[in-house]
Amino acid sequence: MKNTIKILMVLVIIIIISISSLFFQNKKLSKPNDSGGKNIVQEKEKSEQHKVEEFAKKMRPKIEKDLHEMDIHHFIKDITFENEVTVSPMGFIVVRGYVNDDPKKYNFSASLKYRSNEVGSMSYSSELGDRFENWDDFDPQVKEDFLNSLSEKEREQYLKDIGEKE
Numbered sequence: 001m002k003n004t005i006k007i008l009m010v011l012v013i014i015i016i017i018s019i020s021s022l023f024f025q026n027k028k029l030s031k032p033n034d035s036g037g038k039n040i041v042q043e044k045e046k047s048e049q050h051k052v053e054e055f056a057k058k059m060r061p062k063i064e065k066d067l068h069e070m071d072i073h074h075f076i077k078d079i080t081f082e083n084e085v086t087v088s089p090m091g092f093i094v095v096r097g098y099v100n101d102d103p104k105k106y107n108f109s110a111s112l113k114y115r116s117n118e119v120g121s122m123s124y125s126s127e128l129g130d131r132f133e134n135w136d137d138f139d140p141q142v143k144e145d146f147l148n149s150l151s152e153k154e155r156e157q158y159l160k161d162i163g164e165k166e
Contacts, residue, residue: 049085055114056085056095063095063110066119073162075131076100092120099128106131131161 064079081097088094092111099106108124124132135143147155159165 052087052093053085056081056093056112059093059095059110059112059117059119062119063097063122066110066122067099067108070122070132072134073131075161075163130158133162135162 060081067076067079076099078101079097079099080101081095084096086094088111093114095110095112097108106125106128108122108128110122111120113120150158156165
């Protein structure tokens with residue numbers, strides 16, 4: 001009987017030790033990794049974003065040059081770039097901005113190619129695109145129809161913007 005009690009006591013002690021070791025091991029696994037792995041990934045992402053932002057700043061003069069080349073009526077007085085720079089799913093670095101202090105009406109977006117250091121494509125709001133239009137390429141009736149689609153105030157402003165009215 002004494003041997004049975006000793007065996008039971010040893011088994012209980014082994015079970016308690018096993019349970020406590022499992023408990024502490026589980027607790028250890030649930031803690032974040034203190035070795036810095038998570039921090040290294042965050043630092044790498046910050047580093048990549050920093051590289052993207054630096055490249056975008058370097059490319060601003062090329063974006064401005066492209067916008068001024070499209071601006072045949074010399075409508076653009078100033079260009080403002082937004083601070084946020086993103087990377088598209090296709091890998092293009094996307095820079096957004098606006099001209100003449102009107103971010104809602106005259107905005108643009110430029111997709112930059114990192115490897116070739118060039119502006120891949122440029123998109124802009126329809127209002128800004130209208131200011132780039134070369135009406136010599138169209139029948140005069142098309143321009144007249146466009147102007148008639150605008151309110152009188154918009155028409156006056158548009159004609160001023162393209163330099164046909166003072």
